[in-house]
Amino acid sequence: MNRHFCSPRVKMICAFLVGLLLALPIKGQHDILLSTENLKDSTLQKVRERLPLTPEEKKEVEEAELRGYNNLRRMGYDEVTNSVQARALRNYRLRKVKTIGLFRKKETSLSQILFPGSRPRTYPRDAALEPTGNLIQSRRKLVMYDISDHPAFANTKYAPYRPTTLGAKLEGYGAAFKKMPFNFVLKRTTQCTPITTTEISSDDLSFLRQLVREQYRMHFQLDDLPVLERNKELSYAISGFPVGFMAPPEMTGRIGTNDKRPRSYEHKYYLYNHFKFTVTYHENLKEHDGIQITGFDIHPVSFMYDDCHEKSPENNPNTYLAFDDIESHKNIVTFSYDVQWIPSSDLKWEDRWDVYFYGMPGNDVHYYSIMNSVICVLVLAGIIARALYRTFRRDMAGGSKKDNGWKQVHADVFRLPPSPMALSALVGNGVHLLAAAILTMVLNVVGWISTMETGDVVNAFVLVYAFSGLVGGYASATVYKLCGGKNRWRNALLTSTLLSGFIVIVFCLFNQLSSMMGSSADWFSVVELVLLWGCVSVPLVLLGAKKGDWLPCIEFPTETSDDIRPIPKSKWAKKKWLGPIFSGMMTFSVFYIELYFIMSAIWRRQAYLGLGYLLTQTLLTTIICTECCVCLCYIQLNAEDHQWWWTSFRSGAAVGAYLALYAVMDWSDRLELVGWYSNVSFVICMFLASLCVGIAFGSIGFLSCLYFTRGMYATMASAR
Numbered sequence: 069m070n071r072h073f074c075s076p077r078v079k080m081i082c083a084f085l086v087g088l089l090l091a092l093p094i095k096g097q098h099d100i101l102l103s104t105e106n107l108k109d110s111t112l113q114k115v116r117e118r119l120p121l122t123p124e125e126k127k128e129v130e131e132a133e134l135r136g137y138n139n140l141r142r143m144g145y146d147e148v149t150n151s152v153q154a155r156a157l158r159n160y161r162l163r164k165v166k167t168i169g170l171f172r173k174k175e176t177s178l179s180q181i182l183f184p185g186s187r188p189r190t191y192p193r194d195a196a197l198e199p200t201g202n203l204i205q206s207r208r209k210l211v212m213y214d215i216s217d218h219p220a221f222a223n224t225k226y227a228p229y230r231p232t233t234l235g236a237k238l239e240g241y242g243a244a245f246k247k248m249p250f251n252f253v254l255k256r257t258t259q260c261t262p263i264t265t266t267e268i269s270s271d272d273l274s275f276l277r278q279l280v281r282e283q284y285r286m287h288f289q290l291d292d293l294p295v296l297e298r299n300k301e302l303s304y305a306i307s308g309f310p311v312g313f314m315a316p317p318e319m320t321g322r323i324g325t326n327d328k329r330p331r332s333y334e335h336k337y338y339l340y341n342h343f344k345f346t347v348t349y350h351e352n353l354k355e356h357d358g359i360q361i362t363g364f365d366i367h368p369v370s371f372m373y374d375d376c377h378e379k380s381p382e383n384n385p386n387t388y389l390a391f392d393d394i395e396s397h398k399n400i401v402t403f404s405y406d407v408q409w410i411p412s413s414d415l416k417w418e419d420r421w422d423v424y425f426y427g428m429p430g431n432d433v434h435y436y437s438i439m440n441s442v443i444c445v446l447v448l449a450g451i452i453a454r455a456l457y458r459t460f461r462r463d464m465a466g467g468s469k470k471d472n473g474w475k476q477v478h479a480d481v482f483r484l485p486p487s488p489m490a491l492s493a494l495v496g497n498g499v500h501l502l503a504a505a506i507l508t509m510v511l512n513v514v515g516w517i518s519t520m521e522t523g524d525v526v527n528a529f530v531l532v533y534a535f536s537g538l539v540g541g542y543a544s545a546t547v548y549k550l551c552g553g554k555n556r557w558r559n560a561l562l563t564s565t566l567l568s569g570f571i572v573i574v575f576c577l578f579n580q581l582s583s584m585m586g587s588s589a590d591w592f593s594v595v596e597l598v599l600l601w602g603c604v605s606v607p608l609v610l611l612g613a614k615k616g617d618w619l620p621c622i623e624f625p626t627e628t629s630d631d632i633r634p635i636p637k638s639k640w641a642k643k644k645w646l647g648p649i650f651s652g653m654m655t656f657s658v659f660y661i662e663l664y665f666i667m668s669a670i671w672r673r674q675a676y677l678g679l680g681y682l683l684t685q686t687l688l689t690t691i692i693c694t695e696c697c698v699c700l701c702y703i704q705l706n707a708e709d710h711q712w713w714w715t716s717f718r719s720g721a722a723v724g725a726y727l728a729l730y731a732v733m734d735w736s737d738r739l740e741l742v743g744w745y746s747n748v749s750f751v752i753c754m755f756l757a758s759l760c761v762g763i764a765f766g767s768i769g770f771l772s773c774l775y776f777t778r779g780m781y782a783t784m785a786s787a788r
Contacts, residue, residue, distance in 0.1 A: 101136030107132055111129065141157070146303040148299070148423055152414060165178070179420070191254055196253055200245040201221070212241075219268050220403035234593060235526035241522055250263075252290070263405060264403055268399045276391070280312040293420065294307045313337075339389050343404075344369060346366070346409075346410060363415070436661075441659070473705070490562075492553065495547050498764045502764045537606070537611075540612060541616065542616040557610075568605055572601050575594070658688055659686075701715075
């Protein structure tokens with residue numbers, strides 16, 4: 069009989085391999101976070117075979133992932149590099165962002181969420197890539213400068229890389245993306261290469277000090293990826309890189325030439341003059357032909373030198389390039405760069421955007437906001453429907469013997485309001501704004517526009533607003549005809565110029581002010597906007613008004629008497645101002661959570677991916693605004709106050725005042741804007757936003773009360 073003996077060393081190796089296999093992570097998105105010791109055998113088997121999990125098993129997997137995440141963080145792993153552990157940590161942070169579907173959630177990649185239908189661009193070996201640059205901008209100041217204003221790129225000739233849309237120009241990105249003077253050849257490491265050696269004038273030096281002091285950052289792009297500055301020790305990643313930095317003497321060890329002067333102990337200014345680029349790429353001939361770019365990083369260096377050497381410069385406090393050193397060396401500075409290519413077989417093109425958004429909140433925040441809105445809508449709808457139904461049924465059951473409350477004003481309820489042209493013009497502009505906003509959000513939901521493309525949403529909204537002028541003109545003409553107006557062409561002209569003309573004038577003044585401040589202003593965008601408004605929007609509004617004039621006028625169910633019924637002095641008359649406050653508060657409570665993300669996207673330059681959620685919130689806000697305005701209108705009519713026309717509009721428009729108040733609180737508590745231009749720009753822009761929101765929801769309040777009043781008195785007329 070043959071026996072097979074194993075030596076102790078072989079047994080030890082076999083035991084190690086078996087233990088390693090048992091401890092191998094489960095194949096899937098959160099491989100590193102899950103292990104066999106954290107899950108039951110049945111759950112483990114289902115996870116490995118991709119079988120559906122029960123709610124208890126899902127909770128078990130979530131707890132195991134959380135333990136794995138905390139263990140990796142305690143072990144000191146970062147979340148911003150391209151290591152296996154860092155990608156696992158990012159996947160865990162983004163697990164609720166990288167999902168689609170409201171009820172049946174499905175995992176997907178950020179690339180498909182940000183750019184639906186996008187496909188990776190592959191490059192052949194030794195291909196020459198073209199990095200681009202656009203603006204120098206800051207979160208603390210709204211003035212933006214062109215990349216050519218930096219001395220390193222002032223004397224470089226480059227042509228526009230791609231055209232800039234009207235929306236991008238309106239957002240301030242007036243300068244086209246430009247080719248940068250960098251030589252990027254795929255998989256070819258570039259040693260320290262000079263960009264230029266230039267003499268910086270005193271004005272440019274003061275300008276650079278200002279950029280450093282106000283925390284300006286430069287932005288480059290490669291294969292549509294923004295350049296990223298990462299820090300493994302602090303575990304952060306931020307788009308762009310600073311022009312320079314300020315540091316106290318105790319951090320750098322460099323005091324000054326005169327230690328007795330108090331100024332020598334102030335913060336010193338340093339300039340970044342060397343750019344260390346790192347490009348990560350994915351190459352897999354079995355999956356695709358060519359090479360895909362998966363990362364674009366930069367590490368800025370401040371270094372005093374006269375010429376490039378083979379060894380790449382590094383940050384060293386003893387060799388920092390201070391502004392004082394620039395002045396002592398006749399203001400001559402050398403700017404340079406180097407490029408390093410790093411392969412990454414595990415990081416795929418679909419996951420290259422993860423590091424840019426790993427800190428953003430998940431979709432659960434939006435879901436909770438929507439559920440909060442739904443609960444508010446349902447509760448308020450139930451209360452209002454029950455109260456109105458019981459009261460209305462009791463009033464109708466009394467017939468003509470019980471003509472009290474709203475029945476008393478049947479001969480005055482449809483008496484024409486004061487300033488009918490102003491009311492109809494505001495309603496027309498509100499309907500126009502709401503229709504354009506909803507259609508723009510629908511275009512984003514279906515994937516035609518993306519919030520990640522610079523100016524894409526603004527460009528779509530401007531075009532949709534211009535070409536949807538028929539809606540505003542028709543609504544204005546209908547209301548004006550209802551009010552018995554005679555000068556209909558004047559009303560149509562007022563509708564087409566009241567709000568849009570005011571905004572165009574404000575934008576022209578802002579553009580002039582920006583050019584005076586030295587920002588990247590673009591007068592071609594002014595010409596485009598004026599032509600789009602005057603040649604498209606205004607004619608379509610007039611055409612819509614003409615269409616509204618052709619249709620028959622809406623008839624009122626009751627006749628209006630010649631004698632005006634006096635309004636009795638009641639509790640409602642004394643506290644009439646409480647109605648808009650209540651209506652605005654209830655309407656604002658629906659979308660104030662979503663407003664936080666919108667404000668962060670606009671004023672803190674953070675990404676906002678929730679236009680689909682915003683569309684849902686807009687519809688829910690419309691419903692609750694309708695409910696509140698109808699309820700207040702009924703209370704007003706029941707108090708025998710027949711002047712409901714303007715009151716209903718004010719009840720809906722009150723939400724604009726709450727938006728303005730929220731903007732003031734956000735301005736004082738969270739924003740850190742620097743300079744009068746930035747603060748004045750914020751105030752004017754939020755004033756315009758509050759005005760537009762107020763007009764839009766004011767039109768909703770008026771139209772809902774109009775149809776409610778007609779229906780209620782039509783029921784009374786038919787009962788009699």
